[in-house]
Amino acid sequence: MNEQGKKVIFSGVQPxxxxxxxxxxxxIKSWTNLQNEYECFFSMVDMHAITVPQDPEVLxxxxxxxxxxxxxxxIDPEQNTIFIQSHVHQHAELxxxxxxxxxxxxxxxxxxxxxxxxxxxxxxxxxxxxxxxLMAADxxxxxxxxxxxxxxxxxxxxxxxxxxNRFNNKYSETFVVPDGYFxxxxxxxxxxxxPLNKMSKSDSNENGYILLxxxxxxxxxxxxxxxTDSIGEVNYTDEQPGLKNLIxxxxxxxxxxxxxxxxxxxxxxxxxxxxxxxxxxVEKLRSIREKYKYLLENRDYLEQIYVKxxxxxxxxxxxxxxxxxxxxxxxxxxx
Ligand code: TYM
Numbered sequence: 001m002n003e004q005g006k007k008v009i010f011s012g013v014q015p016x017x018x019x020x021x022x023x024x025x026x027x028i029k030s031w032t033n034l035q036n037e038y039e040c041f042f043s044m045v046d047m048h049a050i051t052v053p054q055d056p057e058v059l060x061x062x063x064x065x066x067x068x069x070x071x072x073x074x075i076d077p078e079q080n081t082i083f084i085q086s087h088v089h090q091h092a093e094l095x096x097x098x099x100x101x102x103x104x105x106x107x108x109x110x111x112x113x114x115x116x117x118x119x120x121x122x123x124x125x126x127x128x129x130x131x132x133x134l135m136a137a138d139x140x141x142x143x144x145x146x147x148x149x150x151x152x153x154x155x156x157x158x159x160x161x162x163x164x165n166r167f168n169n170k171y172s173e174t175f176v177v178p179d180g181y182f183x184x185x186x187x188x189x190x191x192x193x194x195p196l197n198k199m200s201k202s203d204s205n206e207n208g209y210i211l212l213x214x215x216x217x218x219x220x221x222x223x224x225x226x227x228t229d230s231i232g233e234v235n236y237t238d239e240q241p242g243l244k245n246l247i248x249x250x251x252x253x254x255x256x257x258x259x260x261x262x263x264x265x266x267x268x269x270x271x272x273x274x275x276x277x278x279x280x281x282v283e284k285l286r287s288i289r290e291k292y293k294y295l296l297e298n299r300d301y302l303e304q305i306y307v308k309x310x311x312x313x314x315x316x317x318x319x320x321x322x323x324x325x326x327x328x329x330x331x332x333x334x335x
Contacts, residue, residue: 001145001176002039008176009038010144012045012085012135015062016052017201019069021210021281025186025252026150032074034148034181040080041142041313042070044306047085047092048134051127052116065292067302069212072292083309085138090317094137095130097324098163101170102133106162110155119202136160140175141317148181151188152198171327175320185248185258192226195242213292216282223278234265234273243270250277253284 002008011031013023031042044066049059063084071077085091107113107129117124132155139147139160147157157180164175189199191208199209207222228242236247236258251258265273295302326332 007145012043016049022189022199030148068295087310190245
């Protein structure tokens with residue numbers, strides 16, 4: 001809780017590619033629903049992004065594009081603190097302190113590390129291994145009560161909770177122990193081509209994902225090509241994972257319940273379902289896409305936001321870091 005008695009949210013997205021519909025429905029949409037109730041810190045986590053190879057110029061562009069997408073999706077920059085992770089040096093510092101309290105075995109168990117290390121054996125760097133500790137530092141610096149994320153971050157969030165408890169027990173009450181917040185139905189949006197895998201911006205098959213910033217025709221084409229099954233009836237079951245995923249997306253975007261959608265398509269085929277669904281998705285994304293384009297032409301405005309954001313974030317982060325340094329026995333700086 002902050003000094004005004006409001007609970008605090010922290011969440012972040014890596015500027016390591018284009019934002020997908022999975023990012024939007026798994027995380028950003030929750031942020032927009034929660035922003036009025038909580039004090040929110042939202043970050044473009046560029047330090048996490050460099051755990052896999054990045055082109056410097058592309059990374060810079062993607063960081064700004066991500067900020068524009070946050071705002072285009074409805075995150076209010078006046079009300080929330082939006083900042084670039086590397087602008088607040090306390091993240092790297094708390095990361096180090098927490099690394100010294102994290103067991104190798106805990107990091108070895110992380111499924112995302114196992115998956116990513118399979119994909120990038122040539123660049124198996126230590127940063128990729130300690131990535132979840134930096135994520136814990138992000139969250140704990142702001143004394144966050146709630147962390148709205150997709151399902152794939154559950155294990156990382158567990159570590160953040162564990163480290164908060166470990167530190168509190170070893171020294172004294174220092175960190176809030178954060179809870180996760182996972183949206184119903186869309187905490188794991190699946191690939192449109194391989195519905196047993198997560199929708200991911202790093203998928204080599206671009207028909208598997210929908211990008212917030214692609215054109216309408218492409219989105220419609222991808223939905224129409226989405227893999228379903230040969231059953232031919234619109235049901236919501238695990239035997240029809242492709243369809244189940246499409247219904248979840250349709251439901252989240254239209255705010256219709258799953259039951260309503262299944263009923264609407266009783267006796268109709270997948271063609272009618274996909275056609276309507278594509279229309280609903282495109283309609284929803286249209287205003288986001290228009291706003292995004294407009295914002296990207298207003299770089300000065302975006303710069304003001306991330307400068308102000310980092311200044312605000314740093315004050316809060318420093319307060320926590322000072323407390324941590326004091327407790328672990330560092331001599332305070334007198335200069
Ligand atoms: P990242 O950048 O991979 O994804 C950003 C957010 O989108 C969610 N997400 C999904 N949700 C549902 N279905 C999907 N297919 C899907 N794909 C992605 C992610 O769960 C995430 O919420 N480690 C984080 C970034 C991070 C962070 C943090 C998050 C760094 N520090 C502190 C919260 C708090 C990540 O890689 O997200």
